Amino acid sequence: MVRGVTAVLTIAGSDSSGGAGIQADLKTFSAFQCYGTSVVTALTAQNTTGVQAIHGVPPDFVVQQIQSVLDDIDIRGIKTGMLFDSANTKAVASTLKEHFESNGRVPLVCDPVCVSTSGHVLLQPEAISTMVDELFPLAQLITPNKQEAKLLLKARSLRSDITSLHDMLVAVQNLLTLGPEAVLLKGGHVNVSIDDIKSVTAPDGASVEVNYDFFLGENMEVLQTAKASVAEDLVVDVLCQRDVKTIMLYPRPRLQSRSTHGTGCTLSAALACALGNGIPLTEAAAQATSFTHLGIETAAPIGKGFGPLNHLHSASRFVLQPRTPGNPYPLTQKLIRSTARLWKEYVQHDFVVQLGTGTLKRSSFIHFIKQDYHYLKYYARAYALLASKSHDFASILAASKIVLHISSESAMHTSFCAQWGITAEELETTPESPATTAYGAFLIDTGLQGDTTKLLMTLAACLLGYGEVGLWLKREAKKSNSWVTWEGNPYLKWMEGYSGEDYQNAVKLGLETIEARAAADPPSPSRYDEWMIVWEKCVRLERGFWDMAMDLS
Numbered sequence: 001m002v003r004g005v006t007a008v009l010t011i012a013g014s015d016s017s018g019g020a021g022i023q024a025d026l027k028t029f030s031a032f033q034c035y036g037t038s039v040v041t042a043l044t045a046q047n048t049t050g051v052q053a054i055h056g057v058p059p060d061f062v063v064q065q066i067q068s069v070l071d072d073i074d075i076r077g078i079k080t081g082m083l084f085d086s087a088n089t090k091a092v093a094s095t096l097k098e099h100f101e102s103n104g105r106v107p108l109v110c111d112p113v114c115v116s117t118s119g120h121v122l123l124q125p126e127a128i129s130t131m132v133d134e135l136f137p138l139a140q141l142i143t144p145n146k147q148e149a150k151l152l153l154k155a156r157s158l159r160s161d162i163t164s165l166h167d168m169l170v171a172v173q174n175l176l177t178l179g180p181e182a183v184l185l186k187g188g189h190v191n192v193s194i195d196d197i198k199s200v201t202a203p204d205g206a207s208v209e210v211n212y213d214f215f216l217g218e219n220m221e222v223l224q225t226a227k228a229s230v231a232e233d234l235v236v237d238v239l240c241q242r243d244v245k246t247i248m249l250y251p252r253p254r255l256q257s258r259s260t261h262g263t264g265c266t267l268s269a270a271l272a273c274a275l276g277n278g279i280p281l282t283e284a285a286a287q288a289t290s291f292t293h294l295g296i297e298t299a300a301p302i303g304k305g306f307g308p309l310n311h312l313h314s315a316s317r318f319v320l321q322p323r324t325p326g327n328p329y330p331l332t333q334k335l336i337r338s339t340a341r342l343w344k345e346y347v348q349h350d351f352v353v354q355l356g357t358g359t360l361k362r363s364s365f366i367h368f369i370k371q372d373y374h375y376l377k378y379y380a381r382a383y384a385l386l387a388s389k390s391h392d393f394a395s396i397l398a399a400s401k402i403v404l405h406i407s408s409e410s411a412m413h414t415s416f417c418a419q420w421g422i423t424a425e426e427l428e429t430t431p432e433s434p435a436t437t438a439y440g441a442f443l444i445d446t447g448l449q450g451d452t453t454k455l456l457m458t459l460a461a462c463l464l465g466y467g468e469v470g471l472w473l474k475r476e477a478k479k480s481n482s483w484v485t486w487e488g489n490p491y492l493k494w495m496e497g498y499s500g501e502d503y504q505n506a507v508k509l510g511l512e513t514i515e516a517r518a519a520a521d522p523p524s525p526s527r528y529d530e531w532m533i534v535w536e537k538c539v540r541l542e543r544g545f546w547d548m549a550m551d552l553s
């Protein structure tokens with residue numbers, strides 16, 4: 001049976017050059033695998049250098065289009081973009097209001113498009129108050145950029161200075177008073193550093209939470225070094241929701257690019273898809289900002305001015321970026337980003353958090369360390385298999401060295417157990433839990449069936465993840481007073497092991513090997529897909545391993 005598809009609607013202007021408006025929205029809908037429908041409010045003759053002419057659509061024809069779509073298709077998410085004038089804004093608001101009243105509300109994302117990046121008026125000034133009065137109360141979310149936010153705030157005589165991150169936090173709270181359920185203020189035109197993020201405080205007793213999804217993997221020291229320069233120049237989008245005391249920040253590195261035409265359209269269209277799919281707003285914002293960033297990052301130059309984004313970057317997910325000094329680990333980054341949520345659930349699992357604070361139940365840790373001991377045998381065997389499948393001495397030696405390294409890692413397990421009165425015999429005779437057998441058997445099975453690179457991918461989630469866990473714990477312990485200092489933490493030795501130089505060097509070597517292989521022999525789409533599948537499976541199995549330790553199953 002064919003799976004159902006989420007249908008979404010854009011109500012916006014047409015951009016003849018294809019980079020913004022209706023055209024950007026429909027491409028974004030397709031990238032999210034949603035079914036896209038569209039209602040045109042205005043035709044624009046424009047290209048990447050500017051807007052040459054605008055021809056508004058009569059309001060009754062806008063209404064007719066909306067009704068044609070809504071009468072027939074079960075629309076799950078709606079976005080509005082360029083509305084052109086007051087009459088069209090009124091027509092859109094009243095038609096949607098009526099629809100919501102008789103059919104229930106669906107997520108409505110209002111991108112308050114006022115002026116194009118090239119400086120052309122896309123919403124006649126008198127329509128701003130119509131939009132605020134009539135459309136904002138229906139909106140689950142509005143997504144102004146700095147300039148639009150200033151216009152909206154000025155229209156209501158509210159403070160409209162936006163030059164710092166702190167100003168943005170004040171602005172989102174003021175924008176919320178204009179009637180929407182939430183505001184996502186886009187930060188493309190505000191310069192923010194990582195220190196600004198760390199030191200910012202929210203006005204009115206609200207708290208601030210930073211979504212670092214974009215930087216997952218940043219705790220890995222090697223990735224960190226490559227990103228050091230980035231920390232000074234970030235773009236931060238700020239989300240504020242009614243009745244929610246936490247303001248969310250979504251930082252990412254600023255891209256130096258001329259491919260930015262239609263960025264706002266793309267972001268709001270992505271949000272309509274994610275919300276239409278039932279994804280909670282804070283997660284939808286993470287997905288949409290990341291989608292838009294990748295669209296800019298992977299865009300090819302088009303036209304003489306500010307070109308469009310690459311909306312279909314996910315369709316070319318098999319194309320690996322080349323290794324460069326600024327991006328030395330493109331494959332690893334791609335693997336981690338493509339499993340972002342799962343990866344975070346693994347490396348920042350409750351088990352890990354409690355380990356860091358020293359609050360983890362001893363029984364959970366003992367259960368874990370016993371099972372991990374068994375797992376390490378599989379892990380060492382998988383590397384031994386890698387050695388036996390290798391063709392040259394350098395590779396045979398590298399894999400064999402890791403076998404030796406794992407066997408000394410297991411000594412740590414034995415000494416931990418001894419410290420708590422568990423004998424070597426008891427450790428050896430403890431039965432394997434299903435999670436251990438599943439993961440271990442999967443490693444060996446992949447090693448037997450696939451080639452050496454696929455086996456390396458299978459081993460990577462454990463190698464890199466524990467490296468990340470070690471460094472993350474060390475960093476958290478350093479930066480936060482609420483974390484028990486490492487002194488006195490019963491799991492200190494474990495944490496020192498994985499954050500220590502020895503293990504981190506192994507991580508570095510592992511990263512180098514994987515990246516060098518991928519660069520020397522770029523994968524075909526199906527081969528890359530195979531790698532992706534084993535990587536995701538292993539990240540899932542790793543998360544299951546912590547789950548097992550906490551459930552004692």
Ligand SMILES: Cc1ncc(COP(=O)(O)O)c(N)n1
Nearest residue numbers: 013020021082116117261262
């Ligand atoms: C039809 C239409 N809608 C929206 C925009 C804003 O996009 P940008 O801010 O990138 O110019 C645009 N230029 N044209």
